[in-house]
Amino acid sequence: MSTTPVVSPALQAEIDSARACTDRLFELLTPEALYSRPIPERHRLVFYLGHLEAFDWNQICRGALDVPSFHPEFDKLFEFGIDPPVGQVAQDTPSDWPCVEQVLAYNRRVRAIIDDFLLETPEQILHVALEHRLMHAETLAYLLHNVPYEDKIPQPLSYTHSTELTPPRMVAIPGGMATLGQTTGEFGWDNEFEEHQVMAPPFSISKFKVTNGQYAEFLSAGAKPPHFWTRRGSNWCYRGMFAEIPLPLNAPVYVTHDEAAAYARWSGKALPSEAQFHRAAFATLTGEERPFPWGSAMPDSSRGNFDFHHWDPVDIDAHPSGDSAFGVAQLVGNGWEWTSTPFGPFPGFQPFSFYPGYSQNFFDGKHYILKGASPRTAACFLRRSFRNWFRPDYPHVYASFRLVEN
Numbered sequence: 001m002s003t004t005p006v007v008s009p010a011l012q013a014e015i016d017s018a019r020a021c022t023d024r025l026f027e028l029l030t031p032e033a034l035y036s037r038p039i040p041e042r043h044r045l046v047f048y049l050g051h052l053e054a055f056d057w058n059q060i061c062r063g064a065l066d067v068p069s070f071h072p073e074f075d076k077l078f079e080f081g082i083d084p085p086v087g088q089v090a091q092d093t094p095s096d097w098p099c100v101e102q103v104l105a106y107n108r109r110v111r112a113i114i115d116d117f118l119l120e121t122p123e124q125i126l127h128v129a130l131e132h133r134l135m136h137a138e139t140l141a142y143l144l145h146n147v148p149y150e151d152k153i154p155q156p157l158s159y160t161h162s163t164e165l166t167p168p169r170m171v172a173i174p175g176g177m178a179t180l181g182q183t184t185g186e187f188g189w190d191n192e193f194e195e196h197q198v199m200a201p202p203f204s205i206s207k208f209k210v211t212n213g214q215y216a217e218f219l220s221a222g223a224k225p226p227h228f229w230t231r232r233g234s235n236w237c238y239r240g241m242f243a244e245i246p247l248p249l250n251a252p253v254y255v256t257h258d259e260a261a262a263y264a265r266w267s268g269k270a271l272p273s274e275a276q277f278h279r280a281a282f283a284t285l286t287g288e289e290r291p292f293p294w295g296s297a298m299p300d301s302s303r304g305n306f307d308f309h310h311w312d313p314v315d316i317d318a319h320p321s322g323d324s325a326f327g328v329a330q331l332v333g334n335g336w337e338w339t340s341t342p343f344g345p346f347p348g349f350q351p352f353s354f355y356p357g358y359s360q361n362f363f364d365g366k367h368y369i370l371k372g373a374s375p376r377t378a379a380c381f382l383r384r385s386f387r388n389w390f391r392p393d394y395p396h397v398y399a400s401f402r403l404v405e406n
Helices: 009-027 031-035 045-064 072-077 100-116 123-145 212-220 257-266 274-282
Strands: 170-173 176-180 196-200 203-206 229-232 235-239 244-246 336-342 368-371 388-390
Touching: 009 045, 009 123, 031 045, 045 072, 045 100, 045 123, 170 274, 176 274, 196 274, 203 274, 212 235, 212 257, 257 336, 274 336, 274 368
Parallel strands: none
Antiparallel strands: 170 203, 176 196, 229 235, 235 244, 336 368, 368 388
């Protein structure tokens, strides 16, 4: 990626759009909710209100351009998020945080200064800031999902689920090479490099993601309900972003890696590896690989449930125009997909010099790779090389799964 200090009008428009996207998320909350901690292991929401601008300031103004700070205290206070194990709760109180108007004033001034320096900012750093913000547009949705409904501004439901269940089936994938990683010279995060190939022997993969209906059978065998389910009388409901609905049996189940792996063992199958996901998603019968499962056309709402089109999952057989060359459905969108591959470096990995802890702090064998996308994943992350990761017991991710037979 070139470090020439020039920004295109298109990139400026992307930055403005990303800012508006995250601003709209905070506008969904009542003022009191900003000081709540909807996920016990994460910061209070007011942290994230300041974090996005603090990150931009620290990467662009402090790191790349050496601009003197106008508020060093906030630069530090809002600099780092936390990723503790489940059950390890922070001990701060609402009174430990500044008032909302102070944070908003900081944000406004940061944006104004950054906009004045855009032409001097290395393009790679601008891409990092842009994608960091859009990552948080999704992870903030996980947080907001756990905010009580009365503390959120209601939004209309945008999808009606079918009462028909799509029967599961397996799809044979021929053996061959899977290209992992990003091409040198293109933008990517440090863990996406270097591009390389891995041989994947023949295997079969489920055409569809595992559904709530299928997972309900697992509960009958003694499994516990997933985080997004709640019991109402004798019936299960799905806890959507803005309302509970009767459990959509033909929608993908959102689970932890531990739950997905347990279901796979119970069913006598396995979770796909990162290389197997790539073969199913991007390979073709002729041996070449596509940039997206459906081909080279840019992503749009006809291809899948991603890029903020919906708040919650749709049915597993929606968007057939997004199927892969082998006919595997929804490999991008409607829920990230757990793999069996621990998060780790590719051969030749080099950490970003300006953000050394982004990936390597999580090369600990305690995080697993997810591929694909969720309903709240921005389109820029649909590139083939992008890798997501979370702890195996973290329940708040919009994470689905499918099965393989080797």
